Amino acid sequence: MTELDCIDCRVSHPWRGSVAVRVESLFAAALIALSLTIPAVAQAPPAPSARFVVVLDAAHGGNDAGGTLASQDGNSQPEKAYTLALSVRLRSLLAARGIYVVTTRESDATIDNDTRSATANHANARACLSLHASESGSGIHLFVSSLPPTEPTRLNPWKTAQAAWITRSLALAGMVNSALTHAGMTVTLGRTALPVIDSMTCPAVAVEVAPEITSGNAQPTDVADTGYQTRVAEALAAAIVEWRSDSRAEGTLP
Ligand SMILES: [Zn+2]
Numbered sequence: 001m002t003e004l005d006c007i008d009c010r011v012s013h014p015w016r017g018s019v020a021v022r023v024e025s026l027f028a029a030a031l032i033a034l035s036l037t038i039p040a041v042a043q044a045p046p047a048p049s050a051r052f053v054v055v056l057d058a059a060h061g062g063n064d065a066g067g068t069l070a071s072q073d074g075n076s077q078p079e080k081a082y083t084l085a086l087s088v089r090l091r092s093l094l095a096a097r098g099i100y101v102v103t104t105r106e107s108d109a110t111i112d113n114d115t116r117s118a119t120a121n122h123a124n125a126r127a128c129l130s131l132h133a134s135e136s137g138s139g140i141h142l143f144v145s146s147l148p149p150t151e152p153t154r155l156n157p158w159k160t161a162q163a164a165w166i167t168r169s170l171a172l173a174g175m176v177n178s179a180l181t182h183a184g185m186t187v188t189l190g191r192t193a194l195p196v197i198d199s200m201t202c203p204a205v206a207v208e209v210a211p212e213i214t215s216g217n218a219q220p221t222d223v224a225d226t227g228y229q230t231r232v233a234e235a236l237a238a239a240i241v242e243w244r245s246d247s248r249a250e251g252t253l254p
Contacts (some may be wrong), residue, residue, distance in 0.1 A: 042158050042200075052244050053100050053124060055102045055103070055104065056087045056091055057128060057129065057130040057131060058084045058103065059130055059131055059132045059206075060079055060080035062110025067134055069135050071225075079132065080108065082223060082224060083132060086133075090131075090236055093233055097241055102120075113195045116196045121200060127203050127205075127243055128203070129236060132209070134223070137211075138210050139186030139188060141190065142176055142177060142187060142206070142207060143190050143191065143205065145162045145194050146192050149164075162201070162204065165201060165203055169197075169203045169204050178239070179236070183235040209228075
Protein backbone atom coordinates (compact mmCIF):
# COMPACT_ATOMS: atom_id res chain seq x y z
CA MET A 1 0.00 0.00 0.00
CA THR A 2 1.40 3.35 -0.95
CA GLU A 3 0.80 6.61 0.79
CA LEU A 4 -1.70 7.52 -1.86
CA ASP A 5 -3.81 4.39 -1.66
CA CYS A 6 -6.07 5.70 1.04
CA ILE A 7 -7.07 8.82 -0.78
CA ASP A 8 -9.36 11.58 0.35
CA CYS A 9 -8.59 10.98 3.97
CA ARG A 10 -5.70 11.41 6.31
CA VAL A 11 -6.78 8.65 8.57
CA SER A 12 -4.47 5.98 7.26
CA HIS A 13 -1.34 8.00 7.14
CA PRO A 14 -0.84 10.39 10.02
CA TRP A 15 2.25 8.49 11.15
CA ARG A 16 3.70 8.73 7.68
CA GLY A 17 3.36 12.44 7.15
CA SER A 18 -0.27 13.33 6.59
CA VAL A 19 -0.50 12.87 2.87
CA ALA A 20 -3.94 14.00 1.88
CA VAL A 21 -5.10 13.91 -1.70
CA ARG A 22 -8.50 15.38 -2.11
CA VAL A 23 -10.51 13.84 -4.89
CA GLU A 24 -13.59 15.76 -5.73
CA SER A 25 -16.38 13.36 -6.29
CA LEU A 26 -18.47 13.73 -9.40
CA PHE A 27 -21.54 11.81 -8.50
CA ALA A 28 -21.95 12.26 -4.79
CA ALA A 29 -25.11 14.10 -4.03
CA ALA A 30 -27.21 12.20 -6.53
CA LEU A 31 -26.43 8.95 -4.83
CA ILE A 32 -28.02 9.73 -1.52
CA ALA A 33 -31.71 9.96 -1.06
CA LEU A 34 -31.46 13.16 0.90
CA SER A 35 -31.65 16.43 -0.90
CA LEU A 36 -28.99 18.11 1.15
CA THR A 37 -27.74 21.60 0.67
CA ILE A 38 -24.35 22.00 2.25
CA PRO A 39 -24.53 25.09 4.42
CA ALA A 40 -21.72 27.46 5.31
CA VAL A 41 -22.39 26.74 8.95
CA ALA A 42 -23.45 23.71 10.91
CA GLN A 43 -26.41 24.67 13.02
CA ALA A 44 -26.69 23.03 16.39
CA PRO A 45 -29.79 20.86 16.72
CA PRO A 46 -32.60 22.87 18.34
CA ALA A 47 -33.75 20.28 20.83
CA PRO A 48 -32.58 16.96 22.17
CA SER A 49 -33.81 14.00 20.20
CA ALA A 50 -35.69 11.32 22.08
CA ARG A 51 -34.10 8.72 19.86
CA PHE A 52 -30.53 7.54 20.29
CA VAL A 53 -29.20 7.63 16.74
CA VAL A 54 -25.82 6.31 15.67
CA VAL A 55 -24.27 7.15 12.30
CA LEU A 56 -21.96 4.65 10.64
CA ASP A 57 -19.77 6.09 7.91
CA ALA A 58 -18.27 3.43 5.66
CA ALA A 59 -15.34 5.43 4.31
CA HIS A 60 -14.51 5.58 0.59
CA GLY A 61 -16.79 3.96 -2.01
CA GLY A 62 -17.48 4.20 -5.73
CA ASN A 63 -14.69 6.08 -7.49
CA ASP A 64 -12.69 6.19 -4.28
CA ALA A 65 -11.49 2.65 -3.53
CA GLY A 66 -9.33 3.66 -0.58
CA GLY A 67 -6.35 1.46 0.12
CA THR A 68 -5.79 -2.10 -1.01
CA LEU A 69 -6.04 -4.79 1.64
CA ALA A 70 -3.93 -7.80 0.74
CA SER A 71 -4.42 -11.15 2.41
CA GLN A 72 -2.19 -14.16 2.91
CA ASP A 73 -4.26 -16.30 0.54
CA GLY A 74 -3.35 -14.00 -2.30
CA ASN A 75 -6.70 -12.32 -2.58
CA SER A 76 -7.02 -8.65 -2.00
CA GLN A 77 -9.91 -6.29 -1.65
CA PRO A 78 -10.31 -2.54 -1.79
CA GLU A 79 -10.72 -0.73 1.50
CA LYS A 80 -14.13 0.53 0.33
CA ALA A 81 -15.49 -3.04 0.26
CA TYR A 82 -14.21 -3.82 3.72
CA THR A 83 -15.62 -0.66 5.30
CA LEU A 84 -19.05 -1.33 3.79
CA ALA A 85 -19.02 -4.93 5.05
CA LEU A 86 -18.04 -3.77 8.54
CA SER A 87 -20.73 -1.08 8.48
CA VAL A 88 -23.41 -3.61 7.50
CA ARG A 89 -22.28 -6.04 10.19
CA LEU A 90 -22.14 -3.39 12.88
CA ARG A 91 -25.49 -1.94 11.85
CA SER A 92 -27.20 -5.29 12.33
CA LEU A 93 -25.54 -5.79 15.73
CA LEU A 94 -26.72 -2.35 16.86
CA ALA A 95 -30.20 -2.82 15.43
CA ALA A 96 -30.48 -6.07 17.39
CA ARG A 97 -29.80 -4.01 20.51
CA GLY A 98 -32.55 -1.54 19.67
CA ILE A 99 -30.27 1.21 18.42
CA TYR A 100 -31.39 3.26 15.43
CA VAL A 101 -28.61 3.45 12.84
CA VAL A 102 -28.15 5.84 9.94
CA THR A 103 -25.47 5.01 7.39
CA THR A 104 -23.70 7.29 4.93
CA ARG A 105 -23.80 4.60 2.26
CA GLU A 106 -25.39 1.20 1.70
CA SER A 107 -23.71 0.33 -1.57
CA ASP A 108 -20.55 0.93 -3.58
CA ALA A 109 -21.44 4.57 -4.07
CA THR A 110 -19.31 7.67 -4.34
CA ILE A 111 -20.25 9.97 -1.46
CA ASP A 112 -18.38 13.21 -0.90
CA ASN A 113 -17.14 14.37 2.48
CA ASP A 114 -19.67 17.16 2.98
CA THR A 115 -22.57 14.83 2.24
CA ARG A 116 -21.30 12.34 4.82
CA SER A 117 -20.99 15.10 7.41
CA ALA A 118 -24.41 16.49 6.56
CA THR A 119 -25.96 13.04 6.92
CA ALA A 120 -24.65 12.80 10.48
CA ASN A 121 -25.73 16.33 11.34
CA HIS A 122 -29.24 15.93 9.92
CA ALA A 123 -29.59 12.65 11.81
CA ASN A 124 -28.96 14.48 15.08
CA ALA A 125 -26.54 11.67 15.89
CA ARG A 126 -25.43 10.86 19.42
CA ALA A 127 -22.34 9.18 18.00
CA CYS A 128 -20.65 8.63 14.67
CA LEU A 129 -18.07 6.03 13.79
CA SER A 130 -16.19 6.58 10.52
CA LEU A 131 -14.83 3.22 9.42
CA HIS A 132 -11.49 2.73 7.65
CA ALA A 133 -9.04 -0.13 7.19
CA SER A 134 -5.35 -0.46 6.39
CA GLU A 135 -2.94 -3.27 5.76
CA SER A 136 -0.25 -1.15 7.41
CA GLY A 137 0.33 -1.02 11.13
CA SER A 138 -1.37 -3.32 13.58
CA GLY A 139 -4.42 -3.43 15.80
CA ILE A 140 -7.07 -0.74 15.85
CA HIS A 141 -6.25 2.91 15.32
CA LEU A 142 -8.70 5.42 16.77
CA PHE A 143 -8.60 9.04 15.67
CA VAL A 144 -10.32 12.12 17.01
CA SER A 145 -10.25 15.40 15.11
CA SER A 146 -7.18 17.54 15.80
CA LEU A 147 -9.28 20.72 15.90
CA PRO A 148 -8.72 22.67 19.13
CA PRO A 149 -11.78 22.49 21.41
CA THR A 150 -14.09 25.51 21.41
CA GLU A 151 -17.16 26.53 23.31
CA PRO A 152 -20.39 25.49 21.61
CA THR A 153 -22.36 28.14 19.79
CA ARG A 154 -25.62 28.01 17.91
CA LEU A 155 -23.84 28.31 14.59
CA ASN A 156 -20.54 26.53 14.07
CA PRO A 157 -18.34 27.15 11.01
CA TRP A 158 -18.86 24.19 8.68
CA LYS A 159 -15.21 23.25 8.29
CA THR A 160 -14.55 23.31 12.03
CA ALA A 161 -17.94 22.39 13.49
CA GLN A 162 -16.44 19.40 15.31
CA ALA A 163 -14.37 21.75 17.50
CA ALA A 164 -17.33 22.18 19.87
CA TRP A 165 -17.66 18.40 20.22
CA ILE A 166 -14.01 17.49 20.75
CA THR A 167 -14.37 16.80 24.46
CA ARG A 168 -17.22 14.38 23.91
CA SER A 169 -15.50 12.80 20.92
CA LEU A 170 -12.50 12.11 23.14
CA ALA A 171 -14.84 10.56 25.71
CA LEU A 172 -16.39 8.39 22.99
CA ALA A 173 -12.91 7.35 21.81
CA GLY A 174 -12.08 6.38 25.38
CA MET A 175 -15.14 4.20 25.56
CA VAL A 176 -14.36 2.54 22.22
CA ASN A 177 -10.78 2.04 23.38
CA SER A 178 -12.00 0.30 26.55
CA ALA A 179 -14.30 -2.04 24.64
CA LEU A 180 -11.66 -2.99 22.08
CA THR A 181 -9.00 -3.49 24.75
CA HIS A 182 -11.43 -5.59 26.77
CA ALA A 183 -11.88 -7.74 23.65
CA GLY A 184 -8.13 -8.33 23.57
CA MET A 185 -7.20 -5.95 20.80
CA THR A 186 -4.31 -3.53 20.64
CA VAL A 187 -5.49 0.06 20.28
CA THR A 188 -3.62 3.18 19.22
CA LEU A 189 -5.18 6.57 19.92
CA GLY A 190 -4.41 9.65 17.85
CA ARG A 191 -5.56 13.07 16.76
CA THR A 192 -5.47 14.17 13.12
CA ALA A 193 -7.27 16.29 10.57
CA LEU A 194 -10.38 14.39 9.52
CA PRO A 195 -12.23 16.19 6.72
CA VAL A 196 -15.49 14.26 7.22
CA ILE A 197 -15.54 14.39 11.02
CA ASP A 198 -14.31 17.99 11.22
CA SER A 199 -17.72 19.14 9.94
CA MET A 200 -19.79 16.92 12.22
CA THR A 201 -21.83 18.27 15.11
CA CYS A 202 -21.81 15.11 17.19
CA PRO A 203 -19.31 12.95 19.09
CA ALA A 204 -17.33 11.27 16.32
CA VAL A 205 -14.39 8.90 16.06
CA ALA A 206 -12.56 7.42 13.07
CA VAL A 207 -11.85 3.71 13.50
CA GLU A 208 -9.15 2.17 11.31
CA VAL A 209 -8.77 -1.59 11.39
CA ALA A 210 -5.24 -2.89 10.74
CA PRO A 211 -3.92 -6.49 10.85
CA GLU A 212 -3.97 -8.12 14.24
CA ILE A 213 -0.69 -9.33 15.68
CA THR A 214 -1.18 -11.91 18.41
CA SER A 215 1.43 -13.63 20.49
CA GLY A 216 2.05 -17.18 19.38
CA ASN A 217 1.10 -16.47 15.78
CA ALA A 218 3.96 -15.86 13.39
CA GLN A 219 1.64 -14.25 10.87
CA PRO A 220 -0.65 -11.33 11.67
CA THR A 221 -4.35 -11.85 11.14
CA ASP A 222 -5.53 -10.19 7.95
CA VAL A 223 -7.93 -7.30 8.20
CA ALA A 224 -10.29 -9.26 5.97
CA ASP A 225 -10.38 -12.28 8.27
CA THR A 226 -14.05 -12.91 9.00
CA GLY A 227 -13.52 -13.85 12.62
CA TYR A 228 -11.44 -10.75 13.23
CA GLN A 229 -14.03 -8.53 11.57
CA THR A 230 -16.74 -10.09 13.73
CA ARG A 231 -14.80 -9.45 16.92
CA VAL A 232 -14.14 -5.84 15.89
CA ALA A 233 -17.83 -5.29 15.11
CA GLU A 234 -18.95 -6.86 18.39
CA ALA A 235 -16.52 -4.74 20.40
CA LEU A 236 -17.65 -1.58 18.62
CA ALA A 237 -21.28 -2.50 19.28
CA ALA A 238 -20.47 -3.04 22.96
CA ALA A 239 -18.86 0.40 23.08
CA ILE A 240 -21.93 2.05 21.55
CA VAL A 241 -24.25 0.26 23.98
CA GLU A 242 -22.08 1.50 26.83
CA TRP A 243 -22.08 4.99 25.35
CA ARG A 244 -25.88 4.95 25.19
CA SER A 245 -26.06 4.20 28.90
CA ASP A 246 -23.45 6.83 29.73
CA SER A 247 -24.55 10.30 30.76
CA ARG A 248 -22.12 11.88 28.35
CA ALA A 249 -24.21 10.60 25.45
CA GLU A 250 -27.26 12.48 26.72
CA GLY A 251 -28.50 15.60 25.00
CA THR A 252 -27.45 16.95 21.68
CA LEU A 253 -25.29 19.87 22.65
CA PRO A 254 -21.73 19.26 23.84
ZN1 LIG B 1 -9.42 5.09 4.59
